[in-house]
Amino acid sequence: MAYYVLMRLRERFAHAARGALGLIFHEACAGCGAAGSGPLCVACMGDVRLRPRNLCAMCARPLDFDYAIETGAEYECGACRADPPPYDAACWALYYEGAARELVHAFKFSGRRGLAKPLALLAGEVLEPWLLARPGAVIVPAPLSWRRLYARGYNHAYLLARALARRTGHEVIEDAVRRVRHTPPQFGLNIKERAANVKGAFCVVKPAALEGRDVIVFDDILTTGATVTELAKVIRKIKPASVAVAAALRAGEV
Numbered sequence: 319m320a321y322y323v324l325m326r327l328r329e330r331f332a333h334a335a336r337g338a339l340g341l342i343f344h345e346a347c348a349g350c351g352a353a354g355s356g357p358l359c360v361a362c363m364g365d366v367r368l369r370p371r372n373l374c375a376m377c378a379r380p381l382d383f384d385y386a387i388e389t390g391a392e393y394e395c396g397a398c399r400a401d402p403p404p405y406d407a408a409c410w411a412l413y414y415e416g417a418a419r420e421l422v423h424a425f426k427f428s429g430r431r432g433l434a435k436p437l438a439l440l441a442g443e444v445l446e447p448w449l450l451a452r453p454g455a456v457i458v459p460a461p462l463s464w465r466r467l468y469a470r471g472y473n474h475a476y477l478l479a480r481a482l483a484r485r486t487g488h489e490v491i492e493d494a495v496r497r498v499r500h501t502p503p504q505f506g507l508n509i510k511e512r513a514a515n516v517k518g519a520f521c522v523v524k525p526a527a528l529e530g531r532d533v534i535v536f537d538d539i540l541t542t543g544a545t546v547t548e549l550a551k552v553i554r555k556i557k558p559a560s561v562a563v564a565a566a567l568r569a570g571e572v
């Protein structure tokens with residue numbers, strides 16, 4: 319991570335520590351387990367990589383030229399121009415690797431729901447300006463099946479979206495979309511299998527809350543994008559003003 323970004327994030331973490339987050343700073347580092355230096359120690363935080371700047375504005379995959387950086391303009395990749403996805407824009411913040419992966423695993427699978435705030439701080443470095451450029455948009459976190467929600471006790475995507483939205487002022491609607499069938503985990507499936515796995519899995523149950531609005535579908539990790547793509551397709555049918563997708567982390571080829 320660039321030195322100036324690391325310094326700014328450390329400042330944000332330190333500021334948070336003086337507030338409501340104070341307690342969790344007595345926890346172990348989620349990245350390396352160092353006692354008393356949670357949620358992430360300085361070394362692990364330095365290991366977190368932010369997304370590159372030259373990404374396609376529509377699908378958020380890397381562009382193979384740097385013109386976007388030089389001009390500050392937004393560009394769409396050739397694939398999106400030829401065959402646009404069912405959403406208008408996409409954004410993600412951190413690479414799903416190393417300490418960032420450990421942090422999100424502790425948040426999702428070890429019951430450390432308080433890690434939503436430090437994760438939102440890290441991802442917010444990229445996502446906050448992107449969200450603030452979309453005032454009035456409503457955030458719809460990817461829903462879990464009742465079975466997984468019962469097992470985990472919380473929807474991690476909702477907690478993360480809420481922590482981000484507290485800093486940007488966006489409205490988050492947790493129950494606008496429901497998962498109408500339980501699907502096996504996407505882990506280990508290829509692109510086609512992932513798309514088939516989530517096809518028909520979602521249903522908009524509060525169309526009036528989304529109709530005519532700018533909607534941002536939010537998930538914790540973007541891999542092939544199968545889940546957010548299916549959600550965007552379903553939401554598009556009820557005529558929102560626009561649909562964008564956002565995630566805290568990106569796994570896979572990027």
Ligand SMILES: [Zn+2]
Nearest residue numbers: 347350359362
């Ligand atoms: Zn550490």
Ligand SMILES: [Zn+2]
Nearest residue numbers: 374377395398
């Ligand atoms: Zn693209």
